[in-house]
Amino acid sequence: MTATRPMPVTGPMPVTGPMPVTGPMPVTGPMPVTGPMPVTGPSAVMPAATRAPRRLPRLLAGIGTGGLEEHERRHGPLPGRGRRPERLIDIVEAAGLTGRGGAGFPAGRKMRSVAAGPGRKAVVANGAEGEPASRKDRLLLNRLPHLVLDGITLAAQAVGADEAYLCVHGREGALLDRLDHVMAERQAAGLDPVPIQVAGLPGRYVSSEQSSIVQYLNGGPAKPTFAPPRPHERGVNGKPTLVHNVETLAHLALIARRGARWFRGAGLPSAPGSMLVTVSGAVIRPGVYEIEMGMTAGEVIRLAGGPAEPLRALLIGGYFGAWLPAETAWPVPMTHAGLRAAGGALGAGIVIAWPAAACPIAGTARVVRYLAEESAGQCGPCVFGLPALADALDSLAFSGGRDGDIGEIAALIPLVERRGACRHPDGATQLVRSLLTAFPADVRWHQRQGACDSVRHPPLLPLPGDDERDGDWA
Amino acid sequence: MSVTLHVNPIACVGHGVCAELLPEVVELDRWGYPILVSAAIPRPLLNHARRAVQACPTLALLIEKKAGKHR
Numbered sequence: 356m357t358a359t360r361p362m363p364v365t366g367p368m369p370v371t372g373p374m375p376v377t378g379p380m381p382v383t384g385p386m387p388v389t390g391p392m393p394v395t396g397p398s399a400v401m402p403a404a405t406r407a408p409r410r411l412p413r414l415l416a417g418i419g420t421g422g423l424e425e426h427e428r429r430h431g432p433l434p435g436r437g438r439r440p441e442r443l444i445d446i447v448e449a450a451g452l453t454g455r456g457g458a459g460f461p462a463g464r465k466m467r468s469v470a471a472g473p474g475r476k477a478v479v480a481n482g483a484e485g486e487p488a489s490r491k492d493r494l495l496l497n498r499l500p501h502l503v504l505d506g507i508t509l510a511a512q513a514v515g516a517d518e519a520y521l522c523v524h525g526r527e528g529a530l531l532d533r534l535d536h537v538m539a540e541r542q543a544a545g546l547d548p549v550p551i552q553v554a555g556l557p558g559r560y561v562s563s564e565q566s567s568i569v570q571y572l573n574g575g576p577a578k579p580t581f582a583p584p585r586p587h588e589r590g591v592n593g594k595p596t597l598v599h600n601v602e603t604l605a606h607l608a609l610i611a612r613r614g615a616r617w618f619r620g621a622g623l624p625s626a627p628g629s630m631l632v633t634v635s636g637a638v639i640r641p642g643v644y645e646i647e648m649g650m651t652a653g654e655v656i657r658l659a660g661g662p663a664e665p666l667r668a669l670l671i672g673g674y675f676g677a678w679l680p681a682e683t684a685w686p687v688p689m690t691h692a693g694l695r696a697a698g699g700a701l702g703a704g705i706v707i708a709w710p711a712a713a714c715p716i717a718g719t720a721r722v723v724r725y726l727a728e729e730s731a732g733q734c735g736p737c738v739f740g741l742p743a744l745a746d747a748l749d750s751l752a753f754s755g756g757r758d759g760d761i762g763e764i765a766a767l768i769p770l771v772e773r774r775g776a777c778r779h780p781d782g783a784t785q786l787v788r789s790l791l792t793a794f795p796a797d798v799r800w801h802q803r804q805g806a807c808d809s810v811r812h813p814p815l816l817p818l819p820g821d822d823e824r825d826g827d828w829a
Numbered sequence: 830m831s832v833t834l835h836v837n838p839i840a841c842v843g844h845g846v847c848a849e850l851l852p853e854v855v856e857l858d859r860w861g862y863p864i865l866v867s868a869a870i871p872r873p874l875l876n877h878a879r880r881a882v883q884a885c886p887t888l889a890l891l892i893e894k895k896a897g898k899h900r
Contacts, residue, residue, distance in 0.1 A: 739860040770859070774838060776837070
C-alpha cells in the first residue's frame with residue numbers, strides 16, 4: 356500500500372513516495388550563474404554544442420530600451436541591398452531555421468511555397484502568444500521590436516508581399532501603444548517599403564492559431580477554419596499568406612545579416628541555431644532565456660538558477676505539450692526530435708518545473724478545464740469532449756475513489772483526438788495522455804483512495820484571468 | 830484512383846444522416862457526431878457514399894477523389 360501511495364505529504368515537504376526527485380544531477384540550491392550562459396559543470400550528458408565558448412546571446416544580445424538607434428548600432432542597417440530579395444529564401448533554407456511558434460516547420464520551405472503562389476502575397480507575424488505560460492514573444496515585441504519588424508520587412512520582400520501584419524494580443528494595451536511609437540519611428544526612417552499594420556487579436560487561446568488569424572484579418576471571427584485552403588494557398592485577402600511566429604522572424608533578421616553559416620554555428624547540425632525558452636514553476640530564477648537548440652532540459656533548469664525545491668517532473672511545451680518525469684526529462688535535448696523521442700513536445704519552448712509537493716493530476720485538471728472553456732465552440736467532439744474530459748479529470752483529481760474515471764478518460768481520448776478542425780483538442784489529449792504515462796502510481800492512488808494531500812498545493816500553472824479573456828471573437 | 834470520405838467538423842452538427850445511409854463506414858459517437866471507420870471507400874459502396882454526401886443537411890461530408898497526380 357505505502358509503495359503505491361504518491362507523496363504522503365504531512366508537512367510542507369514530501370517525505371517518501373514515488374519519485375520525489377531532484378533530477379539526476381544533485382542540483383537543489385541556487386547555482387552561481389551570473390552570465391547568460393549555463394555553468395558548464397562536469398556533466399556527462401551535456402551535448403558538445405553547450406561546451407563551446409559563448410555564442411549566445413544572439414537575439415537577446417541587443418536587449419535594451421528597444422529604440423531604433425540602439426538597434427541599428429548593434430545589428431547594423433537593414434541588410435539586403437544589392438541582393439535579390441528572394442535570395443533570402445535560399446539563405447534561410449541553408450541556415451535550417453525552423454518555426455519557433457510550436458510546430459517547428461522549416462521556415463525556408465514555408466516561404467518558398469508562399470513565394471511560388473500566384474500574384475501578390477501577404478505576411479503575418481504572429482505575436483499573439485496564446486500559451487499562458489509563454490512570455491518570449493511579449494519580451495521580443497517589448498524589448499526588441501525592430502528585430503521582429505526587420506524580419507517582417509525582409510520576409511515580405513522575399514516572398515513578394517504587398518501587405519504585412521503584426522498580430523498581438525488585443526488586451527496588451529501598453530504594447531499596442533509602444534508598437535505605434537515604434538512604427539512611427541520606422542516610418543520616419545523609411546524602413547518598411549511594404550506597409551505593416553499592427554492588429555490586436557481577441558484574447559482567446561485558439562485565436563493565435565494561424566487560420567484564426569487569417570479569418571480575423573479577413574473580417575471574420577478569430578476562430579480556426581477548416582482546411583483546405585491553408586493560409587499559404589489562400590489567406591489574407593485571398594493572397595498566399597506567410598504566417599511566421601515573431602521569434603522566427605527575429606532569427607530571420609539576424610540570418611539575413613550574418614548568413615546561414617553563422618546561424619549554424621550554434622545548436623546541433625540537425626537542429627541549428629538558438630531558441631527562446633520561458634522557464635517557470637519551481638526554479639530560482641524564472642524567466643525567458645536564450646539557449647542553443649539541443650541543450651538538455653536539465654541544463655535549462657540550471658540556467659534558470661536550478662530547482663527552488665525538489666522537482667518531480669517538467670511540463671515541456673506548454674498546454675499542448677507533455678509531462679515528463681524529472682529523471683526522464685533531464686537529459687532530453689531541447690529539439691523537436693529529441694522531445695518527440697522522449698514522448699514529449701518542444702512546442703514554443705515552455706518549460707515548467709513541477710515540484711514534488713504539488714499534485715500533477717490536479718494541475719492537469721485545471722488546465723484541461725481551461726482548454727475546454729477556450730474551445731472555439733465549432734466542432735462537436737471538442738465542444739462536448741473537452742468538458743467531459745475535464746469532468747473526468749476533476750473527479751479523479753479532487754473527488755476520486757471512483758473506479759470509472761480512468762475508463763472514462765481512456766474512452767474520451769480517442770473520441771476527441773484528431774476530430775476537430777484545428778489541433779486544439781489534440782493538444783489537450785496529448786497533455787492528458789502524458790499525465791497517465793508519467794504518473795501511473797499517482798493515477799492509481801487517486802482512483803482507489805481519492806484525492807492526495809498535495810492537491811491542496813496552490814495552483815502553479817498560469818491561467819489567464821477573466822479580465823484577460825475576451826468573450827467576443829471579433 | 831482512390832476515393833476517400835472526410836468530415837468538415839465545423840460544418841457538422843450531428844444530424845447523423847450519413848450513419849443512416851452509410852453504416853458500413855460511418856458510426857456515431859456518444860454525442861451523435863460521425864466517426865469514419867475508414868476514410869477509403871470500397872468500390873461497391875461508392876454510390877452509397879455519394880448519396881450520403883448529397884443528403885448531408887449541412888454539406889459537412891466531403892468526398893475526395895485522389896488520382897495519381899492530384900495536388
